[in-house]
Each structure stands twice: as structure tokens, then as C-alpha cells.
Amino acid sequence: MSVIVANSKESEVQNEHIELENEKKSSPFKENIKIHLIRFSLLITVLLTWEIASGTLIDPFWMSEPSAIFQTLYSWLISGELFFHLGITAQEMFIGFFIGASAGAIVGFILGQWDFGAKILDPFIMALYSLPKVALAPLFILWFGIGIEMKIVFAAVIVFYLVFFNTYAGVKNVDNDLLDNIRLMGATKWQVLAKVTIPSALNWVFVGLKMSVPYALIGAVIGEITASNRGVGFLISYSAGQFDTAGTFAAILILMFMSVTLNFVLGALEKRFLRWKLTNTN
Amino acid sequence: MGLIQFKNVSKRFERDGKSFWAAQNINLDVKEGEFVTVIGPSGCGKSTVLNMCAGLMKPNGGEIFYRDQRVDKINTQVGYITQKDNLLPWRTVKGNVEIGLEIKGLSAKAREIEGAKYIEMVGLKGFENHFPQELSGGMRKRVGLAKVLAYNPETLLMDEPFGALDAQLRLVMQDKLLEIWKETKKTIIFVTHDLEEAITLGDRVAVFSGRPGTIKLIEDVNLPRPRDTFNIRFTEEFSKLHSQLWDALKVEIKEEGNVG
Numbered sequence: 001m002s003v004i005v006a007n008s009k010e011s012e013v014q015n016e017h018i019e020l021e022n023e024k025k026s027s028p029f030k031e032n033i034k035i036h037l038i039r040f041s042l043l044i045t046v047l048l049t050w051e052i053a054s055g056t057l058i059d060p061f062w063m064s065e066p067s068a069i070f071q072t073l074y075s076w077l078i079s080g081e082l083f084f085h086l087g088i089t090a091q092e093m094f095i096g097f098f099i100g101a102s103a104g105a106i107v108g109f110i111l112g113q114w115d116f117g118a119k120i121l122d123p124f125i126m127a128l129y130s131l132p133k134v135a136l137a138p139l140f141i142l143w144f145g146i147g148i149e150m151k152i153v154f155a156a157v158i159v160f161y162l163v164f165f166n167t168y169a170g171v172k173n174v175d176n177d178l179l180d181n182i183r184l185m186g187a188t189k190w191q192v193l194a195k196v197t198i199p200s201a202l203n204w205v206f207v208g209l210k211m212s213v214p215y216a217l218i219g220a221v222i223g224e225i226t227a228s229n230r231g232v233g234f235l236i237s238y239s240a241g242q243f244d245t246a247g248t249f250a251a252i253l254i255l256m257f258m259s260v261t262l263n264f265v266l267g268a269l270e271k272r273f274l275r276w277k278l279t280n281t282n
Numbered sequence: 283m284g285l286i287q288f289k290n291v292s293k294r295f296e297r298d299g300k301s302f303w304a305a306q307n308i309n310l311d312v313k314e315g316e317f318v319t320v321i322g323p324s325g326c327g328k329s330t331v332l333n334m335c336a337g338l339m340k341p342n343g344g345e346i347f348y349r350d351q352r353v354d355k356i357n358t359q360v361g362y363i364t365q366k367d368n369l370l371p372w373r374t375v376k377g378n379v380e381i382g383l384e385i386k387g388l389s390a391k392a393r394e395i396e397g398a399k400y401i402e403m404v405g406l407k408g409f410e411n412h413f414p415q416e417l418s419g420g421m422r423k424r425v426g427l428a429k430v431l432a433y434n435p436e437t438l439l440m441d442e443p444f445g446a447l448d449a450q451l452r453l454v455m456q457d458k459l460l461e462i463w464k465e466t467k468k469t470i471i472f473v474t475h476d477l478e479e480a481i482t483l484g485d486r487v488a489v490f491s492g493r494p495g496t497i498k499l500i501e502d503v504n505l506p507r508p509r510d511t512f513n514i515r516f517t518e519e520f521s522k523l524h525s526q527l528w529d530a531l532k533v534e535i536k537e538e539g540n541v542g
Binding site (some may be wrong): 177178180181182183184185186187191195196199200202203 | 336338356357358360361362364366368370372381382384385386433435
């Protein structure tokens, strides 16, 4: 903030003062409650409108209605179907994520350190990367069948690229001055790697991981929609195939719940592990 | 024989396809335990000279010897405090200060004791668990200083280490540095743009010319030690030396001003 010397700037000072008073009046806690209340009423309004419009303005065949959707959800919950399918999808996603992320991080690290190898492999990696992954689904069905394995491989391939590119960039972007600095201290090659290169790249790796979790879910679900007999993706395509609009919406809702939960968990993890990054400069 | 010898050292850089000499025919002999300060206009290759001494850059001409060994790879005998603080952002103050001790293989306990000593020395006690991003520029500089002092290298190369500090803190840090130097008998090459600082600290002051930088004048500072970093500037000896060095420096800075 600038220091005010001249009289002509007095009006500015007053403006600032008024703003400050306003800030004091509404506490952040109250502000929070207000926002939540508005959000909640917006949701209720949309759901109510939907409920009323369905059957009066629009044929419920196309739109279904919230009450029917929740009924379907409830029946799936009671029958155990909900957690069965959710569990299958989560399993595919996590295993696929784990395999893809580990492979991506390891290959990214190696190529990040090994310029010659990176140069040679560059066109191949880019060619495979630019290929739309969905095109691989039929091939994977051929190789792995329509079971859980195919979805795992599919999710892993998608995750691999995201984590790989981020790790590679992370290793390439390590500050040279930091490397020189620790080498001057007499660090061995391994110490440089362990104390500077890896922690520095980790930040990028984490960005890659965070980005790729939703993609792992996408991979698993696309795999399920393509060909399967279980999982949330199957629920969606099966319900739609039965012209069960409520079921389709219910399955989509489950999927949404999964991805929101995932993002929340990731955000919390990031806060915990990258505290140094999030703290404010003051 | 000196500990560090620069023999006709020259360094050329390329920028935008044009090459220019950053430093030319540097000859300097630094004795063991000596405190040499280097002063000159900005961009005259002072930092380049330190980089070459640390083995981070190779000279295009001439040679540098450290303990009679040619410097042709990273010189781990020197601790280098660059203008940039080079702290690891994911490590706390404590973690940064202790890194050199980790590399040496000290136990956690020993690191803690050693580290704490230097954190306290630079006046950052209570900030051990802060991350660099949470500190001001001056504080980060002090962490950088503590980091290098903690692992106790034989020679210190310092590139305007106190440039970012306010005038009072600067005096305090100069005082600390002289104290450390006296205790540890380290060899120090200290680059600064502040003539008073150069005289206050150094056994000798080397004045650089503008680009291509070369040593134009080396003057002994015959002021008695221990020196009072605050009061020394009011002595007659000091002002005599100051005006003498200023005369040499003035020309270079004027030329730089004309170019700009």
C-alpha cells in the first residue's frame, strides 16, 4: 500500500477506510453460512423444478424425476448393487492409477536424467500420446477380455502419459543453481538426486498425479461402457439400454459422487504434503 | 605461494550471437587466511571470477589454482554464497542449514546442535521451522549464510552477501563475519558494490575496471584489527584509503554511466 503524502489523495484514503469497515461487519463465518444457504436453496429449486416439470411439461421418459432417481439409488443401496458396482469401478481405477502412475513416474525420471534416451524415444512417445486412447479399447478387449483387467490397463495407459510428462518436465526443470550449490557442498551423485532432484520434481509429479486421478476414473468408466457386465459405467449403459432414465441418472450421480470425493481427498493430501508451496509470502 | 591463484584468467560469454569478454587477464594471489574484498562497477565480471574459482565455469584463457591444483571441476573446498539465496523451498530453515552437514554424514543430533549454533548466529532463532517462502529477502540471505557457515568449508566465496540487508543489520553481519573469520581463519573472497564495506572487511581491496573486467588496482588495508565495523569509517586512515580507492573506482562507474 502506498504511503499518502499529498492532500489530493485524501479521497482514496477515505475509500479504503470505508472498505475496511465493511469487511469488519461481515465475519467470514457468517459469509460462509450465507453462501452455503444460497447454494442449498439453488439446488432445491432446481430439483423441485425438475420434479414438477417432469410429467407436466416434459415426458418423464426422457427426464425422469429426482424422486424416482433417489428411489432407484435407494433400491440399489438396499440390494447391495450400489457398492458392488462402485467397488468394481473404484478397484479398476485405483489399480490402473497405481500401475500407470508408477510406470509414468519411473520412466519420466529415467528419461529426465538420460537425455540421449529421451531424444531417441521422443517421436515414439509423442506418436502414442497423440493417439486417442479410446481407439485402443477394442484392442484391449481382444487382449484382455471384457473383465476388470481390460479397464485396469486402459486406465493405466491414460494415467501413464499424464504422470510421465509431468515427471519428465519436473526433472528437466530442476533449478541448476540448486544443483551447483549442493555439488559445491561435496554431494555425491545420489545425494544430489535424493536431496534436490527428486524433491524438486516431486512437486510436478504431484500435479501429474492430481490431474490423472479423474482420468483414471474416466478410463475405467469408458472401459466399462465399451464392454462389461459390472461397474458404474456398466450401470449407466445398461440402464440406458433398458430405457431406464432414472437408473441412468442414478448411476451418473454415483459417478459424480466418486469424482467429487476423489478431488476432495487429493486436495487434502496436497495441503498436507506441499505445505511449503502453499504458504503465503508475506 | 597463495592458496588461490588466478593466472591471466579470461572469460568470454556469448549473448545474442555476439561474444564479449566478461573478464580479461585477471591476476590475483590470495593467501591462506586472507580476506580479500573485490569491488567494481556492475557487470564487470566479479561474479564470473567467483564462479570460475568455484569450478562452476571454465575460463577461456588462463588458469586458476587452488592449493596448487588446477581448478577444472567443481571445487568442493569452497563455500559459495551467491547473490541468489539458493535455499531449497521444500525444506525449513533448519533443514536448509543442516543440508551440508547431512552430506557430510553427521548424525541428526550433531546436525541439530551445529545447525542451531549458526541459526542463532544469524539471528533467526525461533524461525527454525519456517519455510523460505515465509521469510523476507533479508532473512533468506541470512539463512543462506548460516547454511554455508554450518558445513564449515575452508574458503568462502561471497557475492554481495549483505546487499539485501538494511544498513544496521549489515553492520551487525559484517561484525559477525569478522568474528567468524578470526575464529576459523578461513580464506575469504568477498565481492561487494559498497566501498565502505570493502575497506571495513578486507585485508586487501581489489578494484575491477568496467567490462571487460580486469583488476585495475589492489590496495592493502592497513587498518588495525579487530575492527569496529561502525566506528572504523571515522578514522583518518579509512578516509584516506576511501578517497584513494574512490578515485580509481569513480572513473569506471562514470564510464558505465555514459554507456547507459
